[in-house]
Amino acid sequence: MQGKAKILVVDDDEDLCYIITRTLEKMGYEVLAVASGPEAILAMTSQRFCLALVDINTPDVKRREAILRMRQYDPQMPVVLMTGSPGWPDAELQMTCQERLHMPFRLEELRSIVKSALGESNRLPTF
Numbered sequence: 001m002q003g004k005a006k007i008l009v010v011d012d013d014e015d016l017c018y019i020i021t022r023t024l025e026k027m028g029y030e031v032l033a034v035a036s037g038p039e040a041i042l043a044m045t046s047q048r049f050c051l052a053l054v055d056i057n058t059p060d061v062k063r064r065e066a067i068l069r070m071r072q073y074d075p076q077m078p079v080v081l082m083t084g085s086p087g088w089p090d091a092e093l094q095m096t097c098q099e100r101l102h103m104p105f106r107l108e109e110l111r112s113i114v115k116s117a118l119g120e121s122n123r124l125p126t127f
Contacts, residue, residue: 005118006047009033010040010066011055011082020053023107024114037066044073051117053101055082078117 007029011017017033024031032047034040040054054067067079084103101113 004028004030005050006030006032007114008040008043008049008052010035010037010052012036013055016055019107020110023110027111027114029114037064040066041069041073044070048074049077051114052077052079053082053114054079055103057082057084057103080113080117 005028007024009017009020009024009031011020011033012035014035017035021031021033032043032049034043040052043049052067052070056064056067067081070077070079078099080099080101082101082103082105099113099117101109
């Protein structure tokens, strides 16, 4: 029996994390929200995720490093970059991330990108 898809959300905005978490839980996903890149890496060492949503536009520059390190733990996991800036921060992140979700976003955009990212990967973690 397969379990719920588990999604990692990395953002230091508590209100936004709450909204994203509640939206994804209503869609049937299990969600872990963390506030920093180091917390995301720690979570990846002990759990498997089907998708990561990462806000890159924060003073915590370690989030960029976290995205690159996530690839070491799970090269196949889709990563959606959440950003308030137009375009991609750099070519390396563009190649590493599945998609970009421009903030502020509508909940329907979030739902659509999550479904698309998980549908393209079509995978649940194996334990």
